[in-house]
């Protein structure tokens with residue numbers, strides 16, 4: 001396997017492959033390293049961001065990556081924060097979350113399980129597409145997966161990132177990871193990579209949450225709580241306000257908070273509407289980092305909980321709406337910290353499940369692949385909010401990061 005060939009050190013750690021600094025700037029839609037699919041660039045009947053039917057020959061499953069032992073924790077955190085100016089105190093603080101769980105994030109195991117479930121689902125539907133898994137921040141890296149795909153003769157790949165919403169961290173950075181991987185493997189011109197649309201409002205993603213909220217409310221009702229005593233807190237990763245404002249394509253003009261906030265709000269509304277619950281709800285944020293003077297999305301979930309008793313609430317249903325699996329941000333920031341806060345405040349708290357390998361989620365991800373192979377008309381693409389279905393090919397300026405400046409990215413129209 002390519003992963004073995006690329007592995008170099010005896011202790012099993014390889015630093016993240018360096019970012020391709022010599023990569024050419026992308027100035028046109030067919031500029032080096034920032035292609036849109038040829039069929040899309042050509043006069044296409046649909047909108048420019050909808051791709052044409054494409055005979056993909058492999059799937060790239062893109063993960064965040066996580067440490068798998070105490071000795072991995074600091075090298076992993078250095079990968080995550082490379083070039084971001086995250087202070088050492090914060091690294092130590094976060095390292096402690098991982099150390100508490102033996103230095104192991106469950107996220108890699110989740111992605112192994114997801115890959116296995118996708119393999120089963122693809123086979124059951126007679127779709128002959130191998131899945132190659134690679135991470136942004138830990139082995140196997142995206143470059144390893146890409147190399148493995150190429151070694152197996154695959155040249156036309158469709159990427160699925162384990163991230164549902166639009167923002168720099170959750171969409172564009174994965175597109176940059178793809179560009180970096182093409183550069184690091186020297187496969188420029190030899191492989192072509194697209195990416196499935198952000199799937200925040202795909203029923204495959206929404207259904208597991210809706211089921212979890214329904215079950216959670218049932219449990220709280222069974223414990224004697226009435227609807228006006230319960231508040232539903234939909235929780236997602238905080239990001240800098242400036243990232244949020246720039247999330248999504250500029251021409252959508254989604255206002256303060258951009259596509260990131262609009263998408264989360266719309267999905268929460270869709271879940272509440274689906275269930276017809278009368279409980280109060282709000283969108284809250286967690287896992288903030290960075291210097292205190294830089295504004296990030298608020299309110300923090302713990303601050304939001306502190307307001308609840310005064311409003312007559314005695315129970316909270318915590319919905320990890322921004323996350324696809326029970327990784328560290330869920331295990332620590334919600335199941336440990338937020339649960340402690342609830343206890344201090346005398347609130348009964350229930351945390352609902354993430355999609356994980358829920359059959360609806362796995363089926364939905366394969367549906368997202370099929371719609372790209374078939375080039376399904378957008379009108380026929382499942383979506384549960386008025387914002388979707390989202391873009392196959394990201395628009396110019398989508399999810400820009402002003403701090404980092406322009407970096408080459410695949411699966412979108414440059415810049």
Ligand SMILES: CC1=C(CCC(=O)O)c2cc3nc(cc4[nH]c(cc5[nH]c(cc1n2)c(C)c5CCC(=O)O)c(CCC(=O)O)c4C)C(CCC(=O)O)=C3C
Pocket residue numbers: 064065066067077080081084086090091094105106107162163164167169170237238239240287288289290322323324327328329
């Ligand atoms: C939007 C978003 C998602 C959700 C979408 C998605 O899932 O992609 C997400 C997921 C995750 N974030 C994760 C871990 C970390 N995120 C960090 C830092 C940051 N995240 C950010 C945003 C997001 N992050 C941002 C704007 C930063 C600031 C620094 C920067 O600009 O990059 C740091 C550095 C230390 C710290 O500052 O906390 C760590 C360790 C893990 C792995 C958990 C595990 O190991 O189980 C996962 C799935």
Ligand SMILES: [Fe+2]
Pocket residue numbers: 237
């Ligand atoms: Fe994060």
